[in-house]
Amino acid sequence: MKKQVLVYGLFLFLTAVSVSAQKTTWISTTESAPWQTFDIQSNSGTNATQIEIFPNKVLQQIDGFGSCFNELGWTSLNELKPKDRKKIFQELFEPGYGAGFTICRMPIGANDFSRDWYSYDETEGDFGLKNFSIKNDLETLIPFIKSAQKYNPKLQLWASPWSPPSWMKYNKHYALAKVPSVFGTAENGISDNQLGKEGEDMFIQEDAYFKAYAIYFRKFIEAYKKKNITIGMVMPQNEFNSAQWYPSCTWTPGGLSKFLKFLGPEMAKTKTDIFFGTFERPSEQLFKGAYSKEVSSYIKGVGFQWGGKDAVGKIHQEYPQLKIYQSEHECGDGQNSWEYCEYGWDLIKHYFQNGVNAYLYWNTALNEGGVSRWGWKQNSLITVNKKTKTYTYNPEYYMMKHLSHFVKPGAHLIESSSVKTKLDRDDVLFKNKVNLDSNTDNLLAFKNPDSSIVVVIYNPDAADKAITLRSGKTVLNPILKSKSFNTFLIK
Known part of the structure; x- marks a missing residue:
């Protein structure tokens, strides 16, 4: 019985991740390949840059x-x-x-x-x-x-x-x-x-x-x-x-x-x-x-x-x-x-x-x-x-x-944070060693009037970069191409 519960729980978890992915649009632009649509492929998450979006921490309105x-x-x-x-x-x-x-x-x-x-x-x-x-x-x-x-x-x-x-x-x-x-x-x-x-x-x-x-x-x-x-x-x-x-x-x-x-x-x-x-x-x-x-x-x-x-x-x-x-x-x-x-x-x-x-x-x-x-x-x-x-x-x-294309009039800028590795993130969330907000660098996040979330990230590195992006219950694990602009629309 316990085994069945675990399997059923795993099924619900995977279903939730799948639904999140289906409701997320990802557009990427490099110098040679502008405005490409990608599926949210998965990385291991172990050494990924951890990005946290805070939909309820609302800043100025966008005209x-x-x-x-x-x-x-x-x-x-x-x-x-x-x-x-x-x-x-x-x-x-x-x-x-x-x-x-x-x-x-x-x-x-x-x-x-x-x-x-x-x-x-x-x-x-x-x-x-x-x-x-x-x-x-x-x-x-x-x-x-x-x-x-x-x-x-x-x-x-x-x-x-x-x-x-x-x-x-x-x-x-x-x-x-x-x-x-x-x-x-x-x-x-x-x-x-x-x-x-x-x-x-x-x-x-x-x-x-x-x-x-x-x-x-x-x-x-x-x-x-x-x-x-x-x-x-x-x-x-x-x-x-x-x-x-x-x-x-x-x-x-x-x-x-x-x-x-x-x-x-x-x-x-x-x-x-x-x-x-x-x-x-x-x-x-x-x-x-x-x-x-x-x-x-x-x-x-x-x-x-x-x-x-x-x-x-x-x-x-x-x-x-x-x-x-x-x-x-x-x-x-x-x-x-x-x-x-x-x-x-x-x-x-x-x-x-x-x-x-x-x-x-x-x-x-x-x-x-x-x-x-x-x-x-x-x-x-x-x-x-x-x-x-x-x-x-x-x-x-x-x-x-x-x-x-994604940020609508009436949207608000919202707070976001990023740290380099999962270990760093664990320190932040569970040991409270550093301030997440001090590590924001190449991203902006917005909340539209319909409550959809827009995250724009630039990868300035010469190599592709794995990230883990968290916004509420949504967790995404994409790999950003080298020197690419990326927008994630999370509904």
Whole structure:
């Protein structure tokens, strides 16, 4: 009788493991073999890295993932056949199909990946903005966005300017620096007496200009609304500390705070949120200098990129009521290499571990070489070959897809831990010698609104790696391929 009970118990255990495996999806990507579906094969577990997921230890909510609508993204995709463009937009935006992007960024006027400089009103002294027009965007940004909306009508959008209209700036020029010689023959026509620098307000600090610029934002929101495109949030300035050779404008924290007093009421008229940003320096004091009592009620969040990554954790801790967006994934050098993809993964981990609610890639698509109007070579999710009319999904696309395909808006980051061997894990669980949370390295875990668990793991080693993954009653024993991204969806 005792033997029968043991056999029956073993049967129930094996059945439970089988059911867990059947309810788990495993997708893996290497440089040579992207987006492969695997069965959960078993390893011995003896020397496997032990990973523990804690579904009930819930952290920040996730709003979504996406990229940016830039003019050169649209012109590159226009090199392709219409059927190929449709495939790309379906892959990027249709829910449950491919990347399933849910939130994207766009510029207000020209940015560094525009066809050339423009703003919506370049008429000197037009404080009434009688000549305001989004005519330029009808050729590029609006069809770009509408192509995405066909596959995701609920796509969220936010926007920021790189430069105000040039007549609103002290130097009367869209840029603040000369084009560095390393960027080739690109020119911007700026003279020595028009150069700007970090730590000064290049926007004219007068009420008439503040008021006109705030209305400029509102007119932008309203003009896009007439095209059935809703902009849900704005940030007042891209990289407000950076004097660049492409469209840019430096502000002091005090100058931005003055402008926000005008911008807040105008955005309230259109029910548009305001985030502070984009923030590209490691000093949280730059935020504190602008976050005055007069404007704090207008600011719902903060956008961080580049050097701002070293301030994000401190801001999140001190101002937990504010949402945090990673507003621009670092752009690379146009090589779209696997090595840079690995660096990108480190960025993603850092931002999520420091409280971000959304993660935005930068260039959606570029022609081969990734060169901007002002000579800068950058990475993109998709590379288009103009000669052959073909396209390629780059490594960073699959890195983003490993998250965005599975992690749904409203999900939460959850705590997770890993230790090297089963013996180490036994010490942790039963002898309480070390803290599991201190050993988390190459994984992120999320809990979706439907309670499914998403675990994303990168194996950086030159050899395959055996792991044992535990989430509640589910125990998985896969072997991760060398240098592979892996997502496990546990239902």
